[in-house]
Amino acid sequence: MSRIGKQEIIIPDNIVVIINEKKILVEGDKGKLSHSLCELIEIEKNGSTIKLKIKSKTQQAHTIHGLSRSLINNMITGVSKGxxxxxxxxxxxxxxxxxxxxxxxxxxxxxxxxxxxxxxxxxxxxxxxxxxxxxxxxxxxxxxxxxxxxxxxxxxxxxxxxxxxxxxxxxxxxxxxx
Structure with missing residues (x-):
């Protein structure tokens, strides 16, 4: 399993994250960003953290797991700090x-x-x-x-x-x- 994908994403107070099925929308002080997730990845939001999970144990799912986590983290960093x-x-x-x-x-x-x-x-x-x-x-x-x-x-x-x-x-x- 991906070491990067296992890590939780912490959402700062001034950031709004909206999850609609496979689409994630991040809004912050600097603007809005959105991303569509792969069907191999499952996302769950608990308060001020986001956790990604793999649906199937395939090589492609493992590679997309870490990539998706990095992309979402970069979106949150981008709308807060740039x-x-x-x-x-x-x-x-x-x-x-x-x-x-x-x-x-x-x-x-x-x-x-x-x-x-x-x-x-x-x-x-x-x-x-x-x-x-x-x-x-x-x-x-x-x-x-x-x-x-x-x-x-x-x-x-x-x-x-x-x-x-x-x-x-x-x-x-x-x-x-x-």
Whole structure:
């Protein structure tokens, strides 16, 4: 049985959780999120805790058990605290700016790269080299940050490119001079 799936989910006081058969709706200070559960998982709510149980002892049920628990926990964390990813731009002449809800990246290409912001996600640019992606849905925040990073991932020789705040880039030695 999944170790993650066995753990109870504690619901904070300011969060409302509504369970309708296989659909779970979580409402909080920052917004609303919903998720449909698999038919292999059973959910029960006892006061301020949620517990997930497996209906059948199959491999697929065990894998979905832990996944479902993590998704519901992320929903509760998202509507109460929110999620945030910070990206740093390194390189001479590399910069970014916001134009309405679009992010404009000038990162060494012959043209500026325009990235549209998904709904329920906010992107903030600080001092032209720091991008903060925040929202209530952990998956969307992570995917948006990954798509921004994929425009110019950091290269191993000089470290130029877009990287996450705590990302460590393995540096390579350049070619030896004569």
């Amino acid at each position: 999620f945030k990813k910070k990206l740093l731009i390194e390189g001479v002449g590399y910069r970014c700016q916001m134009e309405g809800r679009n992010l404009i990246l000038n990162i060494g290409y012959s043209h500026p790269v325009k990235i549209e912001t998904p709904k329920n996600i906010s992107i903030k640019v600080e001092n032209n080299t720091t991008i903060t992606v925040s929202g209530i849905d952990k998956e969307t925040v992570g995917q948006t940050a990954a798509s921004i990073r994929s425009v110019r991932p950091p290269e191993p020789y000089k470290g130029k490119g877009i990287r996450y705040e705590n990302e460590i880039i393995k540096r390579k030695v350049g070619k030896a001079g004569k």
